[in-house]
Amino acid sequence: MDTLELTLILLQRLSIIATVAFILSRMPALGRVLSRKPSFKDKTILTFVCGGLGILGTFGAVEIHGALANSRVVGVMVGGLLGGPFVGAGAGLIAGVHRYFVGGFTAFACGLSAVVEGFLGGIILRYWKKGLIPWHIALLAGLSGEIIQMIIILIFAKPFSDALELVKIIAIPMITVNSIGVAIFMSIIKSAIEHQERIAANQARATLKITNLILPHLRKGLNEQSAKNIAEIILNSIGVAAVAITNKKYILAHVGLGADHHRSGHPLQTKATINTTISGEIQIANKKQEIGCSNPKCKLSSAIIVPLKKRKEIIGTLKLYYEKENSITPVDIEVARGLAHIFSTQLEIADFEAMARLKTEAELKSLQAQIHPHFIFNALNTITSLIRIDPLQARKLLHNLATFLRYSLKREREIPLREELSYVEAYLSIEQARFKDRLNVIYSIQPDIDLEILIPPFTIQPLVENAIKHGLKTKVTGGEIWIKIYREALHTVISVEDNGVGILNNTDTHKPNGTGLGLYLVNERLRRFYGDESIVRIESFTGTGTKVFFKIPNKPILTDAIYSRNN
Numbered sequence: 001m002d003t004l005e006l007t008l009i010l011l012q013r014l015s016i017i018a019t020v021a022f023i024l025s026r027m028p029a030l031g032r033v034l035s036r037k038p039s040f041k042d043k044t045i046l047t048f049v050c051g052g053l054g055i056l057g058t059f060g061a062v063e064i065h066g067a068l069a070n071s072r073v074v075g076v077m078v079g080g081l082l083g084g085p086f087v088g089a090g091a092g093l094i095a096g097v098h099r100y101f102v103g104g105f106t107a108f109a110c111g112l113s114a115v116v117e118g119f120l121g122g123i124i125l126r127y128w129k130k131g132l133i134p135w136h137i138a139l140l141a142g143l144s145g146e147i148i149q150m151i152i153i154l155i156f157a158k159p160f161s162d163a164l165e166l167v168k169i170i171a172i173p174m175i176t177v178n179s180i181g182v183a184i185f186m187s188i189i190k191s192a193i194e195h196q197e198r199i200a201a202n203q204a205r206a207t208l209k210i211t212n213l214i215l216p217h218l219r220k221g222l223n224e225q226s227a228k229n230i231a232e233i234i235l236n237s238i239g240v241a242a243v244a245i246t247n248k249k250y251i252l253a254h255v256g257l258g259a260d261h262h263r264s265g266h267p268l269q270t271k272a273t274i275n276t277t278i279s280g281e282i283q284i285a286n287k288k289q290e291i292g293c294s295n296p297k298c299k300l301s302s303a304i305i306v307p308l309k310k311r312k313e314i315i316g317t318l319k320l321y322y323e324k325e326n327s328i329t330p331v332d333i334e335v336a337r338g339l340a341h342i343f344s345t346q347l348e349i350a351d352f353e354a355m356a357r358l359k360t361e362a363e364l365k366s367l368q369a370q371i372h373p374h375f376i377f378n379a380l381n382t383i384t385s386l387i388r389i390d391p392l393q394a395r396k397l398l399h400n401l402a403t404f405l406r407y408s409l410k411r412e413r414e415i416p417l418r419e420e421l422s423y424v425e426a427y428l429s430i431e432q433a434r435f436k437d438r439l440n441v442i443y444s445i446q447p448d449i450d451l452e453i454l455i456p457p458f459t460i461q462p463l464v465e466n467a468i469k470h471g472l473k474t475k476v477t478g479g480e481i482w483i484k485i486y487r488e489a490l491h492t493v494i495s496v497e498d499n500g501v502g503i504l505n506n507t508d509t510h511k512p513n514g515t516g517l518g519l520y521l522v523n524e525r526l527r528r529f530y531g532d533e534s535i536v537r538i539e540s541f542t543g544t545g546t547k548v549f550f551k552i553p554n555k556p557i558l559t560d561a562i563y564s565r566n567n
Helices: 003-012 014-025 028-034 040-059 072-083 085-102 107-127 135-156 160-218 224-237 271-279 330-369 373-389 391-408 417-438 461-472 514-530
Strands: 062-064 067-069 242-247 251-256 283-285 302-310 313-322 439-445 479-487 491-498 537-541 545-553 563-566
Touching: 040 072, 040 085, 062 160, 067 160, 072 085, 072 107, 072 135, 072 160, 085 107, 107 135, 135 160, 160 224, 160 330, 224 242, 224 251, 271 283, 271 302, 271 313, 302 330, 313 330, 373 391, 373 417, 391 417, 417 439, 417 461, 417 479, 461 479, 461 491, 461 514, 461 545, 514 545
Parallel strands: 439 479
Antiparallel strands: 062 067, 242 251, 242 313, 283 302, 302 313, 439 563, 479 491, 491 545, 537 545
């Protein structure tokens, strides 16, 4: 047999290699190996598969002068290029031991070369840092491996004259064909992996698009109207015949095929759905009988039923229906799983947001409850005493008291800074009328401050109230409060300062107790709205006064002019 004839025969065997490559590319274990996160089991499976491919190459060999021209190297080299030295050497050992027991004067040399070539492929993978080995590197790896095999045959096969004659015949065909075989094998696997990645990318894009559309509806909770809107979005986004959403007892929404008898508000109609609500496991129905619809004329022929969970508790199901039997693909199942996961996560978030709103409202009510009856009593006494001696001042104070009380009934989540300041002014006007010369208030507000910026209500007034109650109450004369609002690079700073006795030992913004309850609640609401950067900070020393301040995020501006207004 001449070199050309041997080359043509070996080329024919490449069809077997291509078929095996296609089958291998569909193995789940291969995907984990290529992700560089394989388990020991995955590597072991790949080792035996590639070793088996090497044995297959030996069985398809052509006998030449008492030796075998074969494609054994393709399997073991690919094992190394895919799984590393452990897989490559292991596959080479399996194929090499088999070749040794086949016999012939090149048995030991061929068995040894199988291990060496598999290990070589693994070394190439270890130093290749750019993902899957491309075809041209695989081709060079195959060339190198087969050249090494020829050298090993010349060294270990005896007699040398027979080994030399054999190499002259098989060297060019085996080096050429097997190198091409390794390159083809890796190209097929690379193409299959890239195809799977494209499918996954398309699936991710579709899921993300659906997510963006359904999130506003999920935030409203799961009811018949939101379920209908969500089901319609899913139906229009993916190729299914119908979409249904249920709770544990009733159909919340069903859109698409079968909507004439799968109606919202009706009890669950299919056995598969009931099984999902009980077991909490995904159900795949590939035939009408497996769906188990109670309507014999139902045209829905296959379905994916995924449980919807909230904090591990089953609350309902998401169902994707198809018109044909056995039409569900692995991609369809993963899409359904992904959508169910989004449902569960967003429903939990909606619950947390509702709890946070309730907590915020409770804190606001608690702050409003800080307006003690004796303050109103004192304010009315002050107004009464002024009615005869200064009616205009009494009228002004009465108006301010009405403003104060009206504001205290507000339930808004956020209000403009201007409105909060007007409330503080109304409060302070009453306190100044009571304390007279013992209380002077100084406003220092940067002129370009945006007074329409939204802040939580009752954020400044509790700070002012604490300054009066705990800082200035014991001062006989000369009590002063500075309300400063100015802009830093990234924040607007709001501070309340006094020259009183200091409150550091009387209050704690981190504990809801003592005289610092108001500051604590303000602190927690600011933290929830803006994060830890906006918490209340206190600078206070006994006998020298206190500064209480917080920051609100803003966009930086250029000007820093400041003006002062005295009351």
